[in-house]
Amino acid sequence: MSLLRRLRAVAAVAAVATGRGLATAAGEGRQLLLRQLFEASSCTYTYLLADASTGDAVIIDPVLETVPRDLRLLRELGLTLRYAANTHCHADHVTGSGALRRALGCRSAIGRESGARADLRLRDGDLLRFGAFALRVVPTPGHTPGCVTFVLDDASMAFTGDALLVRGCGRTDFQQGCARTLHRSVHERIFSLPESCRVYPGHDYQGHTMSTVGEERRHNPRLTLGADEFVALMEGLQLPRPRLMDVAIPANLRCGIQDEP
Numbered sequence: 340m341s342l343l344r345r346l347r348a349v350a351a352v353a354a355v356a357t358g359r360g361l362a363t364a365a366g367e368g369r370q371l372l373l374r375q376l377f378e379a380s381s382c383t384y385t386y387l388l389a390d391a392s393t394g395d396a397v398i399i400d401p402v403l404e405t406v407p408r409d410l411r412l413l414r415e416l417g418l419t420l421r422y423a424a425n426t427h428c429h430a431d432h433v434t435g436s437g438a439l440r441r442a443l444g445c446r447s448a449i450g451r452e453s454g455a456r457a458d459l460r461l462r463d464g465d466l467l468r469f470g471a472f473a474l475r476v477v478p479t480p481g482h483t484p485g486c487v488t489f490v491l492d493d494a495s496m497a498f499t500g501d502a503l504l505v506r507g508c509g510r511t512d513f514q515q516g517c518a519r520t521l522h523r524s525v526h527e528r529i530f531s532l533p534e535s536c537r538v539y540p541g542h543d544y545q546g547h548t549m550s551t552v553g554e555e556r557r558h559n560p561r562l563t564l565g566a567d568e569f570v571a572l573m574e575g576l577q578l579p580r581p582r583l584m585d586v587a588i589p590a591n592l593r594c595g596i597q598d599e600p
Contacts, residue, residue: 390470401435426500453485481521482509505547
């Protein structure tokens, strides 16, 4: 087969994989199933990732109100949920980790510095393995002290929660947030990833679904600022208090084990 024909064959396989929601890990013959799901009232993205060969799966930032949708999708796709993981202790919605844990027996997970209860309290470098894949835990505090980013093992994707949004970032004016810490976290732990690494945020309010590390390095209007300018900007935002904060934070501090004493 000529080089041109081989390239066309590879492109055709990639097109089929994309159409099925699969992403192929280069050179390893792995197929990752990825679904980006949306909860409208809090503009939250939930991510379902699975090894297409084994059916082992992990869900990132599930929302309580959309657990029925997530359970139905897991059943339809024939997946086994291993972990319900949270990027941080959310203030704008209640996590669905507990409901998924009770329904499926998966393990709940959250960053150790969040102070929340969970089956797994994650540290820097911990791995959440599902099939032939793993998510690496990268602490990215600043929005809250316990924020983490989940990076796929080949560094092709990063699930950044509220630390880095598309052309924005999470607020730093409550939950022990710190603008200077957030600026350092993003620059040292996320912007150090490959430029082609896809950024999947925890929220979006402008119609974006994803970005890349390279795009955000160049075009993020907040995080292209120096640290002092960034701190001044964040301190002047005067954002409204999250509507569900008094409900969400206490519930999420019992992340995934709400029914236990």
